Amino acid sequence: MKKKVLSMLMVAAMVFGLTACGNGGDSKDDGGASDDGSVTLRLALWDYDVDGPTTYDPMIEAFEKANPDIKIEVVNAPSADYETKLTTMLAGGDDVDLFFAKSNTSLPGLYSKGYCMNLSELFDSDGYDLTNYGTVLEQQMTFDGNVYALPFRTNDWLLFYNKDLFDAAGVAYPTNDMTWQQVADTAKQIVANSDDGIYGFEFQPKMGFIFPFLTNCSDGFDITTSDLSVTVPAVDWIMDMMDSGAMEEYSDSKSLNKDQTYFFNGEWAMMWNGSWFVQNLNSQDNLGFEWGVAKSPYWEGCEKSNFVTSTPLCISAATEHKDEAYTFLKFMCGEEGASILATTNLIPGYMNDTVLQSYLEHVELDDSSVEALTDNVTHDFGEPNTIFSQIISAGQQELELVLTDNETADDFVKNLTDQREELISSAQ
Amino acid sequence: MENMSMKEKSYKHKTSAAIVRRNRRHAYLFMAPNFIGFFVFTLIPVIMAIVYSFTNYDGNNTMDFVGLKNYINLFHDSDFTIALTNTIIYTIGTVPFVIILSLLVSVLMNNGVKGAPVYRAIMLFPHIASIIAVTVVWQFMYAKEGPINAMLHAIGVENPPVWLSNQKTALLAVMIMIIWKGIGYYMIVYLAGLKGIPTDQYEAAELDGANAWNKLIHVTIPNLRPVTFYATVMCIINSFQVFTPIYVMTGGGPGRATSVLVMQIYQDSFVNYQFGYASAEAMILFLMILIVTLIQFYHNKRVAA
Numbered sequence: 001m002k003k004k005v006l007s008m009l010m011v012a013a014m015v016f017g018l019t020a021c022g023n024g025g026d027s028k029d030d031g032g033a034s035d036d037g038s039v040t041l042r043l044a045l046w047d048y049d050v051d052g053p054t055t056y057d058p059m060i061e062a063f064e065k066a067n068p069d070i071k072i073e074v075v076n077a078p079s080a081d082y083e084t085k086l087t088t089m090l091a092g093g094d095d096v097d098l099f100f101a102k103s104n105t106s107l108p109g110l111y112s113k114g115y116c117m118n119l120s121e122l123f124d125s126d127g128y129d130l131t132n133y134g135t136v137l138e139q140q141m142t143f144d145g146n147v148y149a150l151p152f153r154t155n156d157w158l159l160f161y162n163k164d165l166f167d168a169a170g171v172a173y174p175t176n177d178m179t180w181q182q183v184a185d186t187a188k189q190i191v192a193n194s195d196d197g198i199y200g201f202e203f204q205p206k207m208g209f210i211f212p213f214l215t216n217c218s219d220g221f222d223i224t225t226s227d228l229s230v231t232v233p234a235v236d237w238i239m240d241m242m243d244s245g246a247m248e249e250y251s252d253s254k255s256l257n258k259d260q261t262y263f264f265n266g267e268w269a270m271m272w273n274g275s276w277f278v279q280n281l282n283s284q285d286n287l288g289f290e291w292g293v294a295k296s297p298y299w300e301g302c303e304k305s306n307f308v309t310s311t312p313l314c315i316s317a318a319t320e321h322k323d324e325a326y327t328f329l330k331f332m333c334g335e336e337g338a339s340i341l342a343t344t345n346l347i348p349g350y351m352n353d354t355v356l357q358s359y360l361e362h363v364e365l366d367d368s369s370v371e372a373l374t375d376n377v378t379h380d381f382g383e384p385n386t387i388f389s390q391i392i393s394a395g396q397q398e399l400e401l402v403l404t405d406n407e408t409a410d411d412f413v414k415n416l417t418d419q420r421e422e423l424i425s426s427a428q
Numbered sequence: 429m430e431n432m433s434m435k436e437k438s439y440k441h442k443t444s445a446a447i448v449r450r451n452r453r454h455a456y457l458f459m460a461p462n463f464i465g466f467f468v469f470t471l472i473p474v475i476m477a478i479v480y481s482f483t484n485y486d487g488n489n490t491m492d493f494v495g496l497k498n499y500i501n502l503f504h505d506s507d508f509t510i511a512l513t514n515t516i517i518y519t520i521g522t523v524p525f526v527i528i529l530s531l532l533v534s535v536l537m538n539n540g541v542k543g544a545p546v547y548r549a550i551m552l553f554p555h556i557a558s559i560i561a562v563t564v565v566w567q568f569m570y571a572k573e574g575p576i577n578a579m580l581h582a583i584g585v586e587n588p589p590v591w592l593s594n595q596k597t598a599l600l601a602v603m604i605m606i607i608w609k610g611i612g613y614y615m616i617v618y619l620a621g622l623k624g625i626p627t628d629q630y631e632a633a634e635l636d637g638a639n640a641w642n643k644l645i646h647v648t649i650p651n652l653r654p655v656t657f658y659a660t661v662m663c664i665i666n667s668f669q670v671f672t673p674i675y676v677m678t679g680g681g682p683g684r685a686t687s688v689l690v691m692q693i694y695q696d697s698f699v700n701y702q703f704g705y706a707s708a709e710a711m712i713l714f715l716m717i718l719i720v721t722l723i724q725f726y727h728n729k730r731v732a733a
Contacts, residue, residue: 084698087487087698249572251590255592397680398683400681400682404590404595405593406595426504
């Protein structure tokens with residue numbers, strides 16, 4: 001009997017040992033408050049190992065200096081895994097206090113799951129001035145009349161071009177007033193006048209990226225409800241570009257995992273991409289060619305429209321340090337943060353004359369490129385809902401089938417419409 | 429005297445019972461770490477997944493019980509039905525080939541082919557190599573102008589497919605790679621089985637005038653039946669659970685052409701935040717595997733009896 005008791009005790013000790021080990025890691029972390037009264041905020045973001053020293057560290061240092069009782073702890077993930085990691089952390093109850101949403105297109109999903117704190121109450125309580133955020137706030141961060149994020153940076157979509165390739169082919173540089181049809185002609189001309197292996201135009205055909213391009217002339221497009229057949233001319237445009245050799249075959253570039261950094265190789269004459277790429281280009285030491293930017297092209301016969309996306313910063317709805325997190329949010333997305341961010345060649349969401357001047361001084365671009373970066377407007381994708389991102393990923397799958405010659409543009413419209421109906425009906 | 433021995437007997441009996449009890453306790457203690465691990469990291473999550481599968485749990489908002497709604501929705505969800513169909517096609521298309529080819533290879537090895545150890549190492553290599561590395565290499569092999577298409581060109585195929593970006597060939601391409609990778613492991617399993625076949629059976633067969641083919645059909649294969657059964661069941665279970673090569677090679681694409689069950693579960697839970705729904709999908713996968721396992725279990729019991 002005695003032995004039985006002993007063995008039971010040993011088992012208990014073992015179990016305790018295991019659980020004690022499990023707790024060991026957490027015990028020092030009592031809600032982020034430490035002995036000296038300072039608070040540690042956990043901030044989730046991606047590619048900190050790459051962008052940390054240039055972009056985030058100066059901002060965090062300045063913040064910690066101004067607020068000595070608040071420390072920032074960065075939770076990093078590689079860009080491609082960030083959204084999965086963020087979901088897992090939030091769903092698993094990790095005490096992350098603030099997090100960046102990958103883009104404004106992923107914000108509706110985070111909002112509808114209740115992960116983002118309603119900021120309107122906080123703004124009301126201290127009368128925070130929101131006028132310097134422009135239309136992005138209203139179109140991309142506001143749901144049901146309340147604001148759930150502030151734009152950390154905005155991304156104007158631009159036509160990046162390689163001046164050397166244009167010079168070599170004897171083609172005039174892109175202008176700030178180009179239609180997609182003109183872009184196609186220019187790209188084909190470049191390919192005709194250049195060596196093998198040079199492509200006239202590239203972009204990443206990602207649904208969430210290129211939606212305004214796909215929706216053509218239609219105004220007020222809502223991805224959940226609008227007729228998708230407006231996308232046919234744009235899809236045909238891409239197919240024509242690939243067939244004519246002005247753009248690399250999607251299956252080829254996909255199999256080599258080509259992304260925006262291939263522009264560095266000097267084989268792409270034009271690339272449609274976000275303004276964050278200005279920073280990437282400027283940070284390359286020996287690019288070997290001159291480049292410029294032009295405004296995003298538009299469809300002939302439509303009102304000229306350009307395209308701005310944004311990178312939202314949210315306070316976690318579950319944070320235990322609401323006030324400190326709010327202080328940090330206002331710093332990062334407010335004038336102080338913006339004036340630091342502007343010097344790193346990224347466009348802050350908070351914009352006034354000083355910030356703009358500071359940005360333009362630091363990017364060192366020619367006049368027409370500077371013009372391309374100013375006075376751009378935002379587009380939204382329609383009302384946010386719980387299946388918003390699923391529609392986009394279904395669209396991505398169907399688009400891929402067209403790009404790999406498995407389907408036609410009409411199949412794309414029909415299949416995506418069917419899948420959308422299925423998603424809507426199963427969500428009800 | 430008789431009394432003595434009775435006493436001694438019962439004493440002895442008591443001692444052995446005590447030893448058994450003590451040994452049991454020790455056994456339990458040794459089992460405890462593993463069992464506790466299993467309990468905390470497997471059993472409890474499995475039970476929670478069963479509960480989640482009847483809810484609309486999304487990770488954050490309050491979860492409501494929705495009864496069988498998830499399970500009913502599954503069969504109206506083209507994402508799920510396509511993934512299920514692909515998983516079944518994948519299983520039917522890989523398991524028989526892996527089993528038959530690994531049997532043939534192991535028989536050849538066992539019959540003393542010259543340089544058998546070298547071949548064995550070559551055959552086993554794909555199994556040992558990291559699945560990620562192997563997949564990336566095959567991705568290159570399947571490229572439009574890759575080695576496979578160059579070979580097809582050389583033997584006169586006009587328009588070889590772009591394997592991984594064609595809806596009709598993408599799943600086939602993954603299956604071919606998996607067959608190549610799977611043979612090595614099952615070859616080892618079969619080699620072990622072959623060593624256990626008594627040589628006198630072959631001698632008897634030879635006396636009866638059997639040729640190599642007769643021996644294979646009438647001696648080797650019947651003797652390997654339990655091994656084949658084990659290998660088949662394991663292979664089926666592994667095919668149901670396939671994820672890594674597909675995630676790396678095609679990401680489920682083009683479109684949904686190579687989407688499989690585990691891929692869909694991953695997608696619905698960690699991309700779409702539908703943990704309840706994903707749990708229901710996982711339960712279907714669990715049921716499929718359970719059925720295969722039960723078949724194996726009863727078969728083993730019958731053979732043992």
